[in-house]
Amino acid sequence: xxxxxxxxxxxxxxxxxxxxxEQQVRVDARLASVGNVxxxxxxxxxxxxxxxxxxxxxxxxxxxxRVGVIDADLNGPSMPRFLGLESCPLEETDDGTLPAVTKGxxxxxxxxxxxxxxxxxxxxxxxxxxxxxxxxxxxxALREFISDVAWGELDVLFVDLPPGTGxxxxxxxxxxxxxxxxxxxxxxxxxxxxxxRSLHFSEQRGLHVLGLVENLSGLYEGxxxxxxxxxxxxxxxxxxxxxxxxxxxxxxxxxxxxxxxEESLQxxxxxxxxxxxxxxxxSATKLAMHEGTVGExxxxxxxxxxxRAKRFYDRQMREDLSSVMVKLIAEQEMxxxxxxxxxxxxxxxxxxxxxxxxxxxxxxxxxYPEYRGNGVFASLGNIIENPHIGLxxxxxxxxxxxxxxxxxxxxxxxxxxxxxxxxxxEEEGHKVDSKVEQWVVITVDExxxxxxxxxxxxxxxxxxxxxxxxxxxxxxxxxxxxxxGAHEIPVR
Amino acid sequence: xxxxxxxxxxxxxxxxxxVPGDGTFAAVFQCPACERSTAMLANPMETQLxxxxxxxxxxxxxxxxxxxxxxxxxxxxxxxAFVEPTETPTGPVQWSVEAVERLNHxxxxxxxxxxxxxxxxxxxxxxxxMTPGLMDRARTDLGLEDM
Numbered sequence: 001x002x003x004x005x006x007x008x009x010x011x012x013x014x015x016x017x018x019x020x021x022e023q024q025v026r027v028d029a030r031l032a033s034v035g036n037v038x039x040x041x042x043x044x045x046x047x048x049x050x051x052x053x054x055x056x057x058x059x060x061x062x063x064x065x066r067v068g069v070i071d072a073d074l075n076g077p078s079m080p081r082f083l084g085l086e087s088c089p090l091e092e093t094d095d096g097t098l099p100a101v102t103k104g105x106x107x108x109x110x111x112x113x114x115x116x117x118x119x120x121x122x123x124x125x126x127x128x129x130x131x132x133x134x135x136x137x138x139x140x141a142l143r144e145f146i147s148d149v150a151w152g153e154l155d156v157l158f159v160d161l162p163p164g165t166g167x168x169x170x171x172x173x174x175x176x177x178x179x180x181x182x183x184x185x186x187x188x189x190x191x192x193x194x195x196x197r198s199l200h201f202s203e204q205r206g207l208h209v210l211g212l213v214e215n216l217s218g219l220y221e222g223x224x225x226x227x228x229x230x231x232x233x234x235x236x237x238x239x240x241x242x243x244x245x246x247x248x249x250x251x252x253x254x255x256x257x258x259x260x261x262e263e264s265l266q267x268x269x270x271x272x273x274x275x276x277x278x279x280x281x282x283s284a285t286k287l288a289m290h291e292g293t294v295g296e297x298x299x300x301x302x303x304x305x306x307x308r309a310k311r312f313y314d315r316q317m318r319e320d321l322s323s324v325m326v327k328l329i330a331e332q333e334m335x336x337x338x339x340x341x342x343x344x345x346x347x348x349x350x351x352x353x354x355x356x357x358x359x360x361x362x363x364x365x366x367x368y369p370e371y372r373g374n375g376v377f378a379s380l381g382n383i384i385e386n387p388h389i390g391l392x393x394x395x396x397x398x399x400x401x402x403x404x405x406x407x408x409x410x411x412x413x414x415x416x417x418x419x420x421x422x423x424x425x426e427e428e429g430h431k432v433d434s435k436v437e438q439w440v441v442i443t444v445d446e447x448x449x450x451x452x453x454x455x456x457x458x459x460x461x462x463x464x465x466x467x468x469x470x471x472x473x474x475x476x477x478x479x480x481x482x483x484x485g486a487h488e489i490p491v492r
Numbered sequence: 493x494x495x496x497x498x499x500x501x502x503x504x505x506x507x508x509x510x511v512p513g514d515g516t517f518a519a520v521f522q523c524p525a526c527e528r529s530t531a532m533l534a535n536p537m538e539t540q541l542x543x544x545x546x547x548x549x550x551x552x553x554x555x556x557x558x559x560x561x562x563x564x565x566x567x568x569x570x571x572x573a574f575v576e577p578t579e580t581p582t583g584p585v586q587w588s589v590e591a592v593e594r595l596n597h598x599x600x601x602x603x604x605x606x607x608x609x610x611x612x613x614x615x616x617x618x619x620x621x622m623t624p625g626l627m628d629r630a631r632t633d634l635g636l637e638d639m
Contacts, residue, residue, distance in 0.1 A: 001498070003496065003498055004496060004501065006494060009494050009496055009503050010503065011494075012494065012503055012505060012506065013505065013506040013550050013551040014493070014494075014506060014547075014548070014549050014550055014551050015551060016493075016545075016547045016549075019546075019547040019548070019551070019552060020545065020546075020547060022556075023546060023556070026556075087572075089572055089573060089574055089575045090573060090574050090575065091574070091575045092558065092574060092575070092604045092605075092608075096558045097558050097559055097574075111562075113573060114562060114566065114569055114570065114573045114601075115566060115568045115569055115570055115573075116568050116569070116570045116571075117570065119568040120568065121566065121568060122566070122567045122568045123565050123566060123567060124564075124565050124566070124567045125540060126515055126536050126537075126540075129536065129537050129540075132537045132540065132541060133537070133540045133541045133543075133544040136541065136544035136545055137544040137561065137565055140544055140545065140546050140561040140562075140565075141561060141562050143546075143561075144558070144559045144560070144561055144562055148558035148559045148560075149558075
């Protein structure tokens with residue numbers, strides 16, 4: 001007997017996958033009016049993550065940004081206490097549940113606004129069997145906090161995450177285009193260990209870490225903040241010493257007021273808030289830039305894909321390189337280089353080198369070496385006429401994702417290098433081949449992922465490469481010429 | 493989850509569901525060709541797993557209400573979590589006195605959501621008045637027996 005299997009039978013009334021997809025549509029629709037989603041996380045509990053979230057939210061609000069906060073620590077919510085919202089009934093509207101609003105205008109949702117005072121969050125579940133679905137329940141609660149709250153127009157929505165990485169994974173699943181995370185640590189070695197794990201997790205998920213905040217600086221002997229920042233090449237956004245006055249303000253719900261006091265910590269807090277405000281404003285500029293070309297917009301209109309494309313622009317496109325992108329570039333031995341002359345005639349050419357031959361000088365600048373070639377200089381000739389350049393890196397061997405980097409290029413002979421590149425060569429000269437004839441330095445305009453779904457995973461085989469050789473046999477440059485016996489491709 | 497009538501090689505169609513209130517769930521599916529019926533009986537764990545995903549076997553008859561998962565699944569919800577509607581429920585669907593009285597017995601944590609679901613149910617069917625009888629029908633049709 002042959003029985004049709006699941007995918008061979010059409011979806012019927014239940015159509016659970018479509019029901020799930022509809023939930024995601026609601027999330028996307030709600031976030032369409034939210035500029036940035038930022039997760040505040042830590043691998044360690046008790047580091048003051050929620051207080052940092054409250055300070056950032058209140059501080060950015062005072063910078064004139066429209067700010068919302070989701071207290072995603074469902075089992076240990078504290079945001080309403082810090083912001084003076086402990087007893088605040090929520091109002092329902094046709095558009096969803098209105099968030100609680102602080103006197104400073106912060107919009108907040110938290111489980112502590114929903115559950116009985118002094119009671120733990122409990123679910124309707126048979127005793128001893130809740131483990132089966134509690135994770136799904138909590139993910140659903142997070143989704144509803146995002147999609148079912150009438151947030152209105154926001155510049156930034158902070159999601160204060162519980163310790164660990166589980167809820168971060170759920171958030172990233174629901175909001176793959178989130179701007180990134182701010183990670184909080186304290187100086188202790190134990191915190192450094194735990195936070196390092198969560199940063200590794202972020203790297204693996206391809207999540208952009210916007211920066212680190214070290215709370216309770218000076219209270220312990222360690223320097224977890226600066227050491228983690230160095231290890232993961234991420235900015236240390238701020239260091240906050242312990243303040244008894246701030247602790248009292250947090251307990252009595254007056255964090256917003258505390259920011260207006262003359263307390264000694266103001267410089268540190270305002271520095272931190274200013275750094276995050278810059279990140280948000282930069283992102284807003286970036287979003288405005290990525291509306292697509294006229295041609296893209298025309299095809300999108302014809303194909304009805306404008307909204308989908310907009311989501312891609314908003315979520316995937318950056319105007320600089322994230323730490324994850326930098327890491328991927330540093331592992332590559334090949335890049336495809338597209339250029340065009342002044343009339344728009346195109347050329348696409350691969351470049352090869354040892355891993356990391358394309359150098360990231362900073363988040364906006366790349367450089368790669370030009371070796372002796374066939375003497376035509378198709379790419380370099382184009383660049384002289386038209387500086388626009390498109391690079392595609394494809395990681396065939398590990399992640400199978402690709403990376404597009406578009407920008408403008410400038411040629412530099414080896415004796416006239418920009419300072420950043422010459423400094424790099426001085427410090428890392430052993431990585432640079434002496435046969436380099438010129439350098440191409442690229443200012444990055446935009447960078448975005450090429451998703452992995454159609455990219456084959458390959459296995460690298462040994463091949464001895466002689467860089468810059470004129471050995472005819474090694475070059476095989478008559479491969480496509482008419483010649484006897486040239487019917488088969490020789491394998492090297 | 494799909495049900496296939498092997499003899500007819502036809503997908504069975506959702507017919508009815510029952511939520512008896514003991515955490516379990518029953519759904520009836522019928523073959524459109526031979527009319528053979530099959531009941532799917534889910535234990536509390538299976539029932540909760542589906543419920544926690546915010547999906548409904550047989551498809552949704554009314555849209556998911558705001559915070560439906562939290563309000564229907566959290567057992568420690570506070571009574572004053574939501575602003576109590578001050579006026580008698582009005583709008584396109586008129587509520588009878590008896591229906592309002594019955595609605596007032598619903599814990600306030602979920603009352604607003606339940607009212608919205610009943611209103612949606614009546615509007616979908618072009619019904620102008622909510623009565624206890626219609627509430628019973630809606631509870632059965634929507635699988636709200638345990639709410």
